[in-house]
Amino acid sequence: MVSEADAPFRSYYRGAGSASDGTQLSERNRRANNRGARIARVAIAGGSLGGLTAALLLRDLGLDVTVYERSPAELEQRGAGIGFLPASYRYLVERAGRSLDAISVATSHIRYLARSGEIIHDLEHSYRFSAWNTVYRELLAHFGRERYRLGHEMVSFEAQADHVAVTMADGRRDHVDLLVCADGVASRSRRHLLPDVHARYAGYVAWRGIVPERSLDASTRKALDDAITYFVYANSHILVYPIPGADGSIEPGERLMNFVWYRNYLEGEDLGTLLTDANGLRHETSLPPGAAQPAQVADLRATAAARLPPQIADVVLAVDAPFVQVIYDIEVSRMAFGRVCLIGDAAWVARPHAAAGTAKAGADAWTLAEALDAHGSVPEALAAWEPGQLELGRQLVERARRIGCRSQVDGTWRPGDPELILGLYGPGR
């Protein structure tokens, strides 16, 4: 049933329709304004890849969207490479008119190396890889900066039957018809809406780093080119793949080489020491580049030299400032709360072994836009949207946990196992 309070929202976007051309919708939006119609207002808390994708899609529906991002400056150097699945690039390719070749690197092999450096498994399989910064830059350029509010940390919200009142750290308030919480792994919104949900430490972290391809020697470049390259050993694995350069360049030689190395740390003192930076400050979910204690970096390098195939060790040893991300499982029972919803890592957090985190955030945003387009009121739309995204999150978390346990605990990860193919909806899908 559509309440009186929902009527303006319905009447507006019913009129706007779901055309894929944002310009036409803006034009209709302008006409609706000229007629004095009220345009439904949306706040997005969190301006990373999930929040920006949702913002673009909801704006394309003709809604009045503002993104509130806590960081005072545009986000840079957050993460490094990303496995780039269709739901991660769908907006940029389908709506923003970007060519996939311009924003990602294509590889055509999955390789496993032995400790000696010899290839022990080689499967022809196409993947796309991009850089977090490339994707962020593209999405932000398309959204524009006018309604992208940096330095706006949402500290609370109150949901009423006909609106949501959102409050920022500096006391500013906004009243909106829909609040989309895309505030990431440490989501304050999740804590408020689902106080019993806690992040569960997976027992390991990812050490990560990037290095200009040009700085590696020719034989290392040749060995790692055109592939995602793995090395699996007792309770650990590392993978290496090429990504666009800092300026977005995808030309061989101008790109970056990216590594992700999963290493076990016992919860408690072991993990606490790792996450305490060189200045004695304890971090929670990650350590930024340059923050790790020199002794930890020295240990990483010594283990690389002693344990890894020479081509992969070369990459790790060439990285100046490796950084750390702690691996968690987060499972939620709800994503829709009347006029408020959780998307991306603010809802489920899966271990990264399917390379599907940004794809899941993208899929949450696409299905949210479809539901808003199809239903008469925000609460109806969110209620219809929620079950499919809960199921997607549940399946991804379960699959990624199984894969992670096989590598980090059970020692049953075998090169060539089809379950290890990256994908959001299942291996290779």
Ligand SMILES: Cc1cc2nc3c(=O)[nH]c(=O)nc-3n(C[C@H](O)[C@H](O)[C@H](O)COP(=O)(O)OP(=O)(O)OC[C@H]3O[C@@H](n4cnc5c(N)ncnc54)[C@H](O)[C@@H]3O)c2cc1C
């Ligand atoms: C080791 C590792 C490897 C990964 N590899 C891949 C991969 O290959 N492919 C892939 O697709 N994904 C990968 N991921 C996952 C991916 O990084 C995340 O799933 C993705 O970044 C989630 O995006 P998001 O927009 O939901 O959240 P985030 O990127 O975490 O963004 C949340 C944003 O909200 C802002 N924020 C937080 N609180 C507030 C507040 N109160 N008010 C306003 N703003 C706020 C933050 O500043 C941040 O900008 C990997 C993750 C890890 C840890």
